[in-house]
Amino acid sequence: MADLMSNDMFLAFSKYATIVVLKMMFMAPLTGYFRITRKGAQNWHFVQAFSNSEDRKKMLQTNPDVERVRRCHQNDLENIISFVVIGLLYAFTGPDLSTALLHFQVFVGSRFIHTVSYLLALPQPSRGLSWVVGIITTFSMAYRVLTTALFL
Amino acid sequence: MADLMSNDMFLAFSKYATIVVLKMMFMAPLTGYFRITRKGAQNWHFVQAFSNSEDRKKMLQTNPDVERVRRCHQNDLENIISFVVIGLLYAFTGPDLSTALLHFQVFVGSRFIHTVSYLLALPQPSRGLSWVVGIITTFSMAYRVLTTALFL
Amino acid sequence: MADLMSNDMFLAFSKYATIVVLKMMFMAPLTGYFRITRKGAQNWHFVQAFSNSEDRKKMLQTNPDVERVRRCHQNDLENIISFVVIGLLYAFTGPDLSTALLHFQVFVGSRFIHTVSYLLALPQPSRGLSWVVGIITTFSMAYRVLTTALFL
Numbered sequence: 001m002a003d004l005m006s007n008d009m010f011l012a013f014s015k016y017a018t019i020v021v022l023k024m025m026f027m028a029p030l031t032g033y034f035r036i037t038r039k040g041a042q043n044w045h046f047v048q049a050f051s052n053s054e055d056r057k058k059m060l061q062t063n064p065d066v067e068r069v070r071r072c073h074q075n076d077l078e079n080i081i082s083f084v085v086i087g088l089l090y091a092f093t094g095p096d097l098s099t100a101l102l103h104f105q106v107f108v109g110s111r112f113i114h115t116v117s118y119l120l121a122l123p124q125p126s127r128g129l130s131w132v133v134g135i136i137t138t139f140s141m142a143y144r145v146l147t148t149a150l151f152l
Numbered sequence: 153m154a155d156l157m158s159n160d161m162f163l164a165f166s167k168y169a170t171i172v173v174l175k176m177m178f179m180a181p182l183t184g185y186f187r188i189t190r191k192g193a194q195n196w197h198f199v200q201a202f203s204n205s206e207d208r209k210k211m212l213q214t215n216p217d218v219e220r221v222r223r224c225h226q227n228d229l230e231n232i233i234s235f236v237v238i239g240l241l242y243a244f245t246g247p248d249l250s251t252a253l254l255h256f257q258v259f260v261g262s263r264f265i266h267t268v269s270y271l272l273a274l275p276q277p278s279r280g281l282s283w284v285v286g287i288i289t290t291f292s293m294a295y296r297v298l299t300t301a302l303f304l
Numbered sequence: 305m306a307d308l309m310s311n312d313m314f315l316a317f318s319k320y321a322t323i324v325v326l327k328m329m330f331m332a333p334l335t336g337y338f339r340i341t342r343k344g345a346q347n348w349h350f351v352q353a354f355s356n357s358e359d360r361k362k363m364l365q366t367n368p369d370v371e372r373v374r375r376c377h378q379n380d381l382e383n384i385i386s387f388v389v390i391g392l393l394y395a396f397t398g399p400d401l402s403t404a405l406l407h408f409q410v411f412v413g414s415r416f417i418h419t420v421s422y423l424l425a426l427p428q429p430s431r432g433l434s435w436v437v438g439i440i441t442t443f444s445m446a447y448r449v450l451t452t453a454l455f456l
Contacts, residue, residue: 010396011452011453012453014393014396014449014452014453015449015450015453015454017389017393018389018390018393018446018449018450018453019450021385021386021389021390021446022443022446024382024386025382025383025386025439025442025443028382028383028439073382077229077381077382077385078176078177078180078225078229079177079180081173081229081233081385082173082176082177084389085169085170085173085236086170086173089166089169089170092162092166135177135180138177139174139177142170142173142174145166145167145170146167146170146171148163148166149163149164149166149167149170150167229381230328230329230332230377230381231329231332233325233381233385234325234328234329237321237322237325237388238322238325241318241321241322244314244318287329287332290329291326294322294325294326297318297319297322298319298322298323300315300318301315301316301318301319301322302319
């Protein structure tokens with residue numbers, strides 16, 4: 001197994017996959033933070049933490065900021081899983097290291113831009129574009145996996 | 153690493169895992185499409201895209217068609233992740249290639265049938281059955297992984 | 305490929321990853337069970353299964369028990385995916401087997417405690433603590449992957 005970790009391609013994939021998964025994990029405490037500061041909970045545990053009845057009422061409404069973080073997390077889940085699965089298989093198809101690095105870096109970059117433009121509610125198409133760039137990167141890797149797996 | 157990709161089992165897994173992940177990725181633009189055509193949004197960005205106040209009001213209600221695509225996507229996430237993780241480990245336990253192919257093909261087939269019967273709202277038990285078939289396939293692979301990992 | 309499965313580290317990862325994914329898969333039928341017994345559905349299919357109009361009305365409300373199972377499932381998805389991805393990469397960085405086993409066992413244990421304390425609505429901080437323990441375990445593995453992938 002040590003052989004695999006001395007392989008540059010596998011190291012490159014490990015690095016970018018870990019970075020982007022850590023970014024995704026960061027969304028969970030962020031949702032909690034927004035729930036407490038913006039007072040929009042789905043969660044009775046959170047509601048009970050406030051004794052003030054005015055605060056409680058607010059907690060039961062869905063708050064647009066909280067919903068935005070939650071949707072951003074969900075979008076991360078959907079897209080990062082696809083990247084990790086297809087990226088790992090792609091790393092084994094033996095692409096050029098520079099081409100693979102380009103794919104990994106563009107994807108990870110697009111997800112960071114996506115998160116920032118989602119959370120700060122930047123004007124479109126910043127969010128839409130970064131999402132599409134991530135999708136295209138994943139498709140490009142999937143294309144190579146399929147051509148390798150289907151015809152070789 | 154090139155060795156792994158010259159392995160038939162790994163190629164077979166790569167092919168079916170990529171196909172089923174691509175199918176899952178297709179659900180995201182589909183949700184967007186339904187949100188715009190059926191006018192049921194969770195999302196202020198979408199709402200603001202409509203100037204007509206009648207359209208806006210519709211956008212704020214949850215639309216049953218939109219909710220169906222969204223739930224179908226969520227169901228994909230839950231089931232396809234389990235398949236990818238357990239299927240990859242299963243491929244390394246050294247099953248017969250034909251047995252493994254059967255597992256992969258039945259699972260991928262069941263997910264396509266599940267999506268079609270969810271989206272077209274086909275009468276039950278088409279959706280329920282295809283879901284159960286996918287689960288059973290995954291359990292069958294998990295059983296082999298566990299017997300290999302626990303006793304060998 | 306058989307070589308990999310004769311590797312103790314890979315076997316250990318396979319075992320714990322499969323167990324925790326199976327636990328996650330168990331949440332789906334549980335949500336269905338709660339939907340039927342507690343009568344809180346998101347889903348017209350479920351609603352139509354009841355002829356009684358009183359039951360139907362209940363089905364359309366969101367039920368706190370059902371919502372709790374659903375959120376627990378979502379929390380599983382988010383955390384178990386991160387563990388599986390980072391844990392697999394971690395297994396290839398060549399840690400001591402005993403250290404790796406400790407990480408895997410603590411994570412899997414924390415997720416079981418999390419599920420039980422979520423579903424039985426045990427008083428906090430049981431749920432919060434088990435969630436944090438899982439996160440710390442994953443971070444610890446991610447740290448090793450990053451130091452291996454960045455500097456070696």
